[in-house]
Amino acid sequence: MSDERLQKILAQWGIASRRLAEQMIVAGRVRVNGKIVRLGEKANPDRDLIQVDGVPVKPTERPAKVYLLLNKPAGVVSTCSDPRARSKVLDLLPPQLRSGQGIHPVGRLDADSTGALLLTNDGKLTFCLTHPRHSIAKTYQVWVSGDPPEPILEAWRQGIILSGRKTLPAKVKVIDRAQDQTLLEVILSEGRNRQIRRTAEQLGYPVVRLHRTAIGPIQLQPPAGPILPPGCYRPLEDAEIIYLWNLVNLTSISVPVNSPEHSI
Secondary structure, eight states, rough: OOOOOHHHHHTTTTTSSSHHHHHHHHOOEEETTTOOOOOTTTTTTTTEEEEEEEEOOOOOOOOOEEEEEEEEOTTTBSSOOOTTOBGGGGSSSSSHHHSSOOOOOSSSOEEETEEEEESSSSSHHHHHSTTTTOOOOOEEEEESSSOOOOHHHHHHOOOOTTTTEEEEEEEEEEEOHHHHEEEEEEEEEEOOOHHHHHHHHHHEEEEEEEEEETTTTEESSSSTTTTOTTOOOEOOOOHHHHHHHHTTTOOOOOTTTTGGGGOO
């Protein structure tokens, strides 16, 4: 293996997401051959002694890849740590997955939002899926206040200006209209910060509830199966993992049907 940036090594070894690995390096928690390293430095796991919080990172102990779909409940934050001691998505996993495996969320859902969230310890996949150049359609059920007319919905579909930049076209359709709320299905191909809530607010019909039902073809309720209950998770099917890797144009992935992540 050639020298690689430390944050990439830590992500590939399932220690943390690349973003969290960068924070660990900046905090002085990572050493190479006994020396505290700075962000941007490189190492070779086959040659160098890499330590995180004094614990060696050993290539032979690299954890098995884990790919999960979680139905995030409201009030749970999509982070691995929280200074306000709020409930985190990792708290919903069993102890053997909660720590020591490098599992982290792929992207985020607001604390008040619910629904589909990917979790993995595959840092390379996380980096690719969260990079702006890769887009994956995400489907939401969105309850908004009031009864937005067709011109408002069409403006949403065409894109509006948020923070000086126009949003990409979206698919928006009415599912149900109640007395004081409207249920919409919204499909986005980008993931800007609080995009749906900010868009709805700007258009004059603020969000009452937001629930993500699918990430690409990865659904909380697959066509041939029951819905994933809130607070529960399931391992991704082989075809779902392959879809994610094909999406980011990576060359190959080994997904044995009876691999450890499929027996959780």
